[in-house]
Amino acid sequence: MASLLRLEVNGQERELPVPGTDASVLDLLASLDQHPKTVAVEVNRELVPRARFGDTSLHDGDRVEIVRFVQGG
Template sequence: MNIRVNGQTLHFSKEKMTIIDLLSSYQLQEKIAVVERNKEIISKEAYRRTELKDGDMIEIVHFVGGG
């Protein structure tokens, strides 16, 4: 499956993949990330059930603490 993540096309060997799987591959926790799929913001409650499809365009914004 090929998906575009933050402007970069990536290949994943999994046939089925959810947003949670994608976040895990980047070692991001769902509570600190906002995900947009094909220009639509996905609610955090839907991350586990939203399956990605070949050609999807994903934007991930995550929050980093500091001081």
């Protein structure tokens, strides 16, 4: 049975369906259709290294900031 994880993402309240007991930063990015190589992620004001997206767990009430890299010319 899925549960809902309540997060603040870029200043907006969001609910993330969680199939098990927890979700990772990578799960959140997938639910938002964000490619992990094109973003930087901060959880509770701490930068999460890209190599740790899959094993960094999210918890109810976490504050997540996602910054997308944009190329210009």
